[in-house]
Amino acid sequence: xxxxxxxxxxxxxxxxxxxxxxxxxxxxxxxxxxxxxxxxxxxxxxxxxxxxxxxxxxxxxxxxxxxxxxxxxxxxxxxxxxxxxxxxxxxxxxxxxxxxxxxxxxxxxxxxx
Numbered sequence: 001x002x003x004x005x006x007x008x009x010x011x012x013x014x015x016x017x018x019x020x021x022x023x024x025x026x027x028x029x030x031x032x033x034x035x036x037x038x039x040x041x042x043x044x045x046x047x048x049x050x051x052x053x054x055x056x057x058x059x060x061x062x063x064x065x066x067x068x069x070x071x072x073x074x075x076x077x078x079x080x081x082x083x084x085x086x087x088x089x090x091x092x093x094x095x096x097x098x099x100x101x102x103x104x105x106x107x108x109x110x111x112x113x
Contacts (some may be wrong), residue, residue, distance in 0.1 A: 018063035021088040022070050025056040030082035057081075 013021065049060045060077070064070045077083055078082070 004022045013063035016063075017065055019066065020064050020065060020070060021091075022062050023086045023088060024060040024062070024074060024077060025084045026060065026077060026081050027030070027056055027083075028058075055082075083093075 001005050013072055045062050047063055049058055051058050064073060074083055
């Protein structure tokens with residue numbers, strides 16, 4: 001496999017009516033982590049799920065229209081384990097590659113300018 005693994009378009013979720021971006025940190029109950037990976041239903045609000053190290057086992061990011069939809073997404077995850085949710089206020093740094101200054105992301109995350 002080469003360096004380029006794909007390409008795509010950047011879409012503004014708010015322009016599609018998804019006014020809230022939420023992060024859900026989770027810690028599955030013992031023996032339920034693989035079940036969560038396989039079993040969680042997907043819909044238009046679901047955007048991603050990262051398995052992470054540390055106290056939490058996963059971090060999910062979703063775009064939803066309102067708090068009621070946020071609650072519905074969380075309710076689908078709760079049977080698998082404990083969750084902590086947050087609403088994203090802004091995203092000052094993205095994970096995209098900056099061709100003008102490829103070291104910019106590293107400098108920002110390490111406290112540089």
